[in-house]
Amino acid sequence: MTQKLKPASGLPAKVASQLEAAQAHCRALGSRLTAQRKEVFELLLLRGGAAKAYDLQDDMRERHGRVAPSTVYRALEFLMAQHLVHRVDALNTFIACNAEHQAHHPLLLVCSRCEAVTELQDDETSELVFARLRQADSGFLGADIEVKGVCGKCRAQETKEAARA
Ligand SMILES: [Zn+2]
Ligand SMILES: [Zn+2]
Known part of the structure; x- marks a missing residue:
């Protein structure tokens, strides 16, 4: 094998x-x-x-x-x-x-092109999002935050491809 x-x-x-x-x-x-x-x-x-x-x-x-x-x-x-x-x-x-392995709400940046995932250490932003959810009385209980987008590498690639076209 x-x-x-x-x-x-x-x-x-x-x-x-x-x-x-x-x-x-x-x-x-x-x-x-x-x-x-x-x-x-x-x-x-x-x-x-x-x-x-x-x-x-x-x-x-x-x-x-x-x-x-x-x-x-x-x-x-x-x-x-x-x-x-x-x-x-x-x-x-x-x-x-x-991160330090405490219970926490991760902020995950998810690239929709290459599927790379980066975890940001930003408790302030996570806290803010969850505080806003509570304020809005949405009844929505958050856990993890996933931000979808395109990563820097893929954007650089796109720029290169665009220049070539
Ligand atoms: Zn984590
Ligand atoms: Zn990517």
Whole structure:
């Protein structure tokens, strides 16, 4: 079987330290980052951005052979509950949280062209949006904020294409 992904021992330093931090975070919360949950988080980190559950399932299959989809979903549910991972509803993808792993409302910038997702650390804006929702008495309870648009990279590409045309 081809091994596209590096084995755990050959992890990039950044991923290794993120995994270590996640382990410590779960320990502090009294939850268990089992080997399987940790591996799903590792695969998500190795993707370097947002990923679909079935992409992670593919990555896992490359390492272990057959993997049930529920294995990946259950691990993602756990990781979301620990605030290590966010779901990007606009694209049905998942992204590793880049903040201190407190319960928080992420502000996610979602590129509709390349599907890249960036998490902004801007609690002030999130608080403001939720305060306005309360004021409007909309009865709407917010969780995560997803802003759809086109990222800088794609805009630069569009400019280049426009210049060529
Ligand atoms: Zn986050
Ligand atoms: Zn983009």
